Amino acid sequence: MTLERWLEEYIRCVTDAFSGRVVCIGLQGSRGRDEATSQSDIDMVLILDTVSPADLLQYRDLVDGLPHREMVCGFVSGRKELESWERGELASFYYDTRPLYGDLDFLLPHLCKEDLARGIHAGACALYHSCAHNLVFDRSDELAAQLQKSLFFTLRLRHLWETGEFLPTRARLLAILPAAEAALLTGEPASLPVQAGMLEWASQTIVRFGQGPSGSN
Numbered sequence: 001m002t003l004e005r006w007l008e009e010y011i012r013c014v015t016d017a018f019s020g021r022v023v024c025i026g027l028q029g030s031r032g033r034d035e036a037t038s039q040s041d042i043d044m045v046l047i048l049d050t051v052s053p054a055d056l057l058q059y060r061d062l063v064d065g066l067p068h069r070e071m072v073c074g075f076v077s078g079r080k081e082l083e084s085w086e087r088g089e090l091a092s093f094y095y096d097t098r099p100l101y102g103d104l105d106f107l108l109p110h111l112c113k114e115d116l117a118r119g120i121h122a123g124a125c126a127l128y129h130s131c132a133h134n135l136v137f138d139r140s141d142e143l144a145a146q147l148q149k150s151l152f153f154t155l156r157l158r159h160l161w162e163t164g165e166f167l168p169t170r171a172r173l174l175a176i177l178p179a180a181e182a183a184l185l186t187g188e189p190a191s192l193p194v195q196a197g198m199l200e201w202a203s204q205t206i207v208r209f210g211q212g213p214s215g216s217n
Contacts, residue, residue: 001068003031006067020137021048022046022048024067024099024101025047025102026098027096028045028074028097028098029096030036033096041070044075046076047077055174057207083110083185088118088119088120089119090107090111092156096153116160121205124155124156127202128149130150131198134147135181135196148198152173152185156168156173159176181201
C-alpha cells in the first residue's frame with residue numbers, strides 16, 4: 001500500500017470515528033518533509049475538539065486496525081490544550097505539520113518572534129545537556145545521530161526567527177548555512193569533532209538567546 005492510499009484510509013477511519021470533532025489531521029517527521037526511507041515512521045498529528053481517555057482508547061483501537069501499525073506514531077491533543085501549549089514549541093509544531101484535513105491556523109496568533117527565540121533557547125539547552133551526557137555517560141552512536149537531528153530542528157527554527165522563512169528540509173537548510181554549521185549536520189554524528197562542535201554551538205546559542213527576547217543582546 002502506498003503512503004497516499006494509507007493516508008486516505010487513515011483520514012476516512014478517523015473522521016468516521018470522531019465525526020464532526022476533528023480539528024486537524026496532519027503528517028509530520030521525515031514523511032512530512034519528503035525525506036523518508038522505507039523504514040521511517042508514519043508520524044501522524046490528530047487534533048480533536050477535546051480529548052478524553054475514552055477517545056484515546058478508541059483512537060488506539062482504530063490505529064491497531066490499520067496496515068503498518070508498527071510504523072505509526074504521532075501526537076494527539078485537544079484544541080484548547082494545544083492553544084495553551086508551551087509557546088516556544090508551537091512554531092516548530094505548526095511549521096513541521098503538513099495538514100491533510102482541517103488546519104492549524106488557529107495557532108498563528110500565538111506565534112511571535114519572542115516565542116521563536118524561546119524555542120531556540122530551549123532547543124539549545126536540551127542539545128547542550130544531551131551532548132554533555134552522551135560524551136561522559138552514554139557514549140551512544142544512536143543518541144549522537146538523534147542529537148544531530150535536534151540540531152537540525154533548532155537551526156531551522158533560528159533561520160525562521162532571523163528571516164521569517166521556514167525551510168522544511170535538510171537540503172534547503174544546508175544550502176544557506178555557514179560552512180561550519182553545515183559540517184555539523186553532514187559530519188559523522190558519533191565522531192568527537194561533530195559532538196564537540198554541537199556542544200560548542202549549543203553553548204553559544206544558549207548564551208545568545210538566554211540574554212533577552214531579542215536573542216541579540
